[in-house]
Amino acid sequence: MTGNRGAGRVLQNWDxxxxxxRTALGLMFMVAGLKLIIPGPFGLGDDREQLVAGFTDPVTGFMAPWSVQFLTDHGVSASTGLFVQGVLEVLLALGLLAGVLTPRLAMVAAMMxxxxxxxxxxxxxxxxxxxLALAGAALALAFWGAGRWSVDRWLLRRGAVPYGRLARLGGLTAVARGGNxxxxxxxxxxxMVFTLGASALFAGGVFAxxxxxxxxxxxxxxxxVVLAAGVGARYMMGGIAGWLVVIAVGKLISLGPLIGAENVKREIALAVVAATYTMVGPDRWVLPRPRRLRCRDVSELLAAYIDGGLPPMRRRAVEFHLADCPDCWTYLGTYRQTIELGQDLRDVRVPAQVYERLSALVGGRAGADAINPDRRR
Known part of the structure; x- marks a missing residue:
């Protein structure tokens, strides 16, 4: 069982x-969409006109005058536009939470x-x-795919038409090969560097x-600056995640669950993203840079890695390679499946007749080798 846990640890972490x-992004889009559909419970007014007034304010709103004019020119009111946006965000949230065609939906989320x-x-x-920081997280999700607990993984396991075609159309077969x-x-x-820097340089008025x-x-x-240089990136991201959790909890307590969730939905999602980086990071472009391994090096170290016998720095170097090498990533997954299959079969009893034949065969070969040593060469 130790080997099985070791073989699956990296895959489990990535899953x-x-x-x-995708859960953090899905819940964020769910809250953002619901507030546009039913604004009252989120503290945005009891009628849609009040919601529209807040969103179209030329200074503090979220819809520039040109966008409102564009909708009007096409016969769509701002209220209808916001409602449609809310419905689309809820549908996007449901797709992300279920893990349906995640590479494509994650790209849509990033563009939104x-x-x-x-x-x-x-x-x-x-x-x-x-x-924009969350758009980067969505882009990373588009690179990685939905992981094990998703409809996408079910589609890949089916591997048959029309599911195979749907998997290719959704970009699932590409992310299944690993890399990126x-x-x-x-x-x-x-x-995260960008949002920290922007929040530091612009903090007054609407930028608060x-x-x-x-x-x-x-x-x-x-x-x-420190995070941009990649110095202690995992520890920095862990600290940022903890700090954002404190902010979010404070707002949820003071404002209530719905209004608080609307107020700090971005911070909650960023906290999850930062914690995720801490769990599976850092990237290879950090300081000090880890030693790069070749596929041959990883294959030689894989047994010790699975058994947990590698020093921490060497273990991280193996994980860096596994994280961005499709072939070695696939090999590790196959190795894990082989171990699991062997464990499933270990209690199967060999028939006595088969056991006797194998014993006779092995014994006969051993005797022949003893008589003729050249056979062992």
Whole structure:
């Protein structure tokens, strides 16, 4: 059982990581969509006109005047546009939570988050820097796929038409081959760097957010610089995750579950993303940079890695390679399945007749080798 746990540890961690990120993004989009459909429980007014007024305010709103004019020119009111957006976000959330065609839906989520910054009437890319950081997390999810606990994995296991065609159309077969895991971690780290730096440099008025309202701007800026350099990246991300959890819990307690969730939905999602990086990171572009291993090196170290006999730095080097090498990643998964199959068969009793024949065969060969040593060469 020890070998089985060792063989599955990296795969299990990545499955947990993908589940955590798509759940965090799914719940965030669920809250964002529901508030546009039923704004009252989220503290956004008892009627839709009040909601529209808040979203279309030319300074503090989230819809630039040109976007409202675009909808009007096409015969769609701002209220209807927000309602449709809410429905689409809820549907996107359900797809992410279930893990349906995750690579494609994650790309849609990333594009929607970027679109929100474009539509903002005031400094969207800076004001909604957290959305851009979450867009990076969605892009990483598009690289990685949904993981084990998903409809996607079920589709891949079916492997038959029309499921095979649907899997290829949804990008599932590409992510199943592995790769891009290290690049996804890098995108997550750089996204966090951007939101820390933006929150530090722009903190007044509409640029205020729960991040730059809770710690000094200088601290945020230093954290951004250190994280950008990749120094102690895992520890930095772990600290950021803990800090964001404290912010989120405080808001949920003071504002209530629904209004609080609407207020800090981005911080909750970012906390999960940072914790995920801590669990499966860092990426390879950190300081000090880990020693790069070749596939041959990993194959020689794999047995010791599975048994837990490698030193920490060498273990991390193996994990770096596994995280971004499709062939070795597949080999590790096959190795784990072989161990599991062997464990399932260990209690199967060999028939006495088969056992006697095998014993006679092995004994006969041993005797022949003793008589003729050249046979052993």
């Amino acid at each position: 947990t990581a993908t589940l955590a990120i 988050l970027v679109m929100f910054t474009v539509l903002s009437p005031t400094g969207g890319q800076i004001r909604l820097s957290r959305d 895991r290290d690049r996804g971690l890098l995108v997550i780290r750089l996204g 957010n729960p991040m730059n309202s809770s710690v000094p701007q200088a601290v945020l800026l230093i954290a951004a």
